[in-house]
Amino acid sequence: MRNDNYNYHGQPFGKGTIIVEQRGQILLIALNRPEAGNAFSDDMYRDLTAILKKSKDSEDISAVVITGSGSFFSSGADIKQVVKNFKGDRVTLQLPVGQFMMAVIDFPKILAAAVNGPCIGIATTLLFHCDLCFCSKNATFWAPFTRLALVPEFCSSITFQSTMGLAKANELLLLGRKIDAQTAVEWNICSRILPYESTNAFEQHSLGSQVCEIIQNELLSLPLGSVTAETFVKLVRRPKRVLLRDACYKELERLDQRFNRGDVMDALNNLSIGSKNKQISNL
Numbered sequence: 001m002r003n004d005n006y007n008y009h010g011q012p013f014g015k016g017t018i019i020v021e022q023r024g025q026i027l028l029i030a031l032n033r034p035e036a037g038n039a040f041s042d043d044m045y046r047d048l049t050a051i052l053k054k055s056k057d058s059e060d061i062s063a064v065v066i067t068g069s070g071s072f073f074s075s076g077a078d079i080k081q082v083v084k085n086f087k088g089d090r091v092t093l094q095l096p097v098g099q100f101m102m103a104v105i106d107f108p109k110i111l112a113a114a115v116n117g118p119c120i121g122i123a124t125t126l127l128f129h130c131d132l133c134f135c136s137k138n139a140t141f142w143a144p145f146t147r148l149a150l151v152p153e154f155c156s157s158i159t160f161q162s163t164m165g166l167a168k169a170n171e172l173l174l175l176g177r178k179i180d181a182q183t184a185v186e187w188n189i190c191s192r193i194l195p196y197e198s199t200n201a202f203e204q205h206s207l208g209s210q211v212c213e214i215i216q217n218e219l220l221s222l223p224l225g226s227v228t229a230e231t232f233v234k235l236v237r238r239p240k241r242v243l244l245r246d247a248c249y250k251e252l253e254r255l256d257q258r259f260n261r262g263d264v265m266d267a268l269n270n271l272s273i274g275s276k277n278k279q280i281s282n283l
Contacts, residue, residue: 010202012032013047013050013051014043014046014047014050014051015043015044015046015047016032016047017031017032017033017041017043017044017047018030018031018032018044018047018048018051019032019069019201019202020051021202022060022061023212023216024216024220025060025061025062025063025216025220025226026061026062026063026064026065026212026215026216026220027051027055027061027063027064027065028065028067028201028202028208028209028212029048029051029064029065029066029067030067030068030069030201030202030208031044031066031067031068031069031073031074032069033069034069034070034071034072036075036078037072037074037075037118038068038069038070038072038073038074038075038123039074039075039076039077039078040074040076040077040078040081040097040122040123041078041081042081042095042096042097043096045095045096045097045099045100046096046099046100048100048103049096049099049100049103051064052064052103052104052107053103055107055109056106056107056108056109061109062109062110062220062225062226062229062230063109063110063111063112063215063220063229064107064109064110064111064112065112065113065114065208065211065212065215066111066112066113066114066126066130067113067114067115067116067201067206067207067208067211068115068116068117068201069199069201070117070199071116071117071118071138071199072116072117072118073113073115073116073117073118073119073123073139074118074119074120074121074122074123075118075120075121075123076120076121076122076123076124077097077121077122079268082264083265083268091256092252092255092256092259093249093252097122098252101154101155101248101252102245102248104126104129104154105129105155105241105244105245105248106241107129108230108233108234108237109229109230109233110131110132110215110219110229110230110233111129111130111131112130112131112132112133112134112211112215113126113127113130113132113133113134113211114134114135114194114206114207114208114210114211115127115133115134115135115136115139115141115190115207116135116136116138116139116196116199116201116206116207116208117136117138117139117140118138118139118140118142119135119139119140119141119142120141120142120143120144121142121143121144121145122153122154124141124142124143124172124189125143125153125154125155125156125159126154127141127189127190128154128155128156128159128160128163128189129154129155129159129244131233131236131237132191132211132214132215133189133190133191134190134191134192134193134194134207134210134211134214135181135184135185135190135193135194135207136181136193136194136195136196136207137181137193137195138181139180139181139184139190139193140178140179140180140181141172141178141179141180141183141184141189142172142176142177142178142179143156143172143173143176144176144178145173145176146173146174146175146176147176147267147271148264148267148268148271149258149263149264149266149267150255150258150264151251151254151255151258152173152251153251153252153255154248154251155244155247155248155251156173156251157247157250157251158243158244158247159244160172160173163187163188163189164187164188164189168187181193194207194210194211196210
């Protein structure tokens, strides 16, 4: 199932929550929990963290592209997992989600997203750490943190505002507005909408495959393209890394306070999250 020589061919990685395929110097990753809308579980965080660390140290990988299996990009954090992890003196930075966030912030190579469908919660905040982000016409974007008495997470307290401006950022963060693909392009979350013909992430005309082709044809195929790519990414991201780490630490500290005080569980109980309201069963 797993090939440690980095010659992946659409195979499950680790616990199987992601599927990976190496295409030249590009690693295409598909979030692989379609029965749960590709919700982020602890195993998925661990698998993603492991593959990012391997890619970071591999001379054979210059770019990582993340997409979703099936019709969803990701429905966000698995609420069942969140409830399971709830306990006093919670320290989110030490949980798999915290380790994943830091791995993304520190990733030194091209990180791209191919948002093939609905994108909720941490899946949306992840996009602001990507060097390139494309979406399908079916993509929607939603960060309903206020509904759950959470906090801005994954540095969204600064990335949303720096990307969209304060007013639009607060429509997403404070008001929990859900936006469509065209609005996401207009608000600078994604650069453009791409047509696609397949929901199989590894077929030729899938969104993920198209993003791989764009990176390969327009950058990595250039003379010394992989060296150039890493140089540009380091220079563009370098001034922000310390700021992002600090923002993430502070957000997670405040999140732990709200968990430990019982705010999040109260909000979950009041929303009756579960089978009666599947739309927000994962955030």
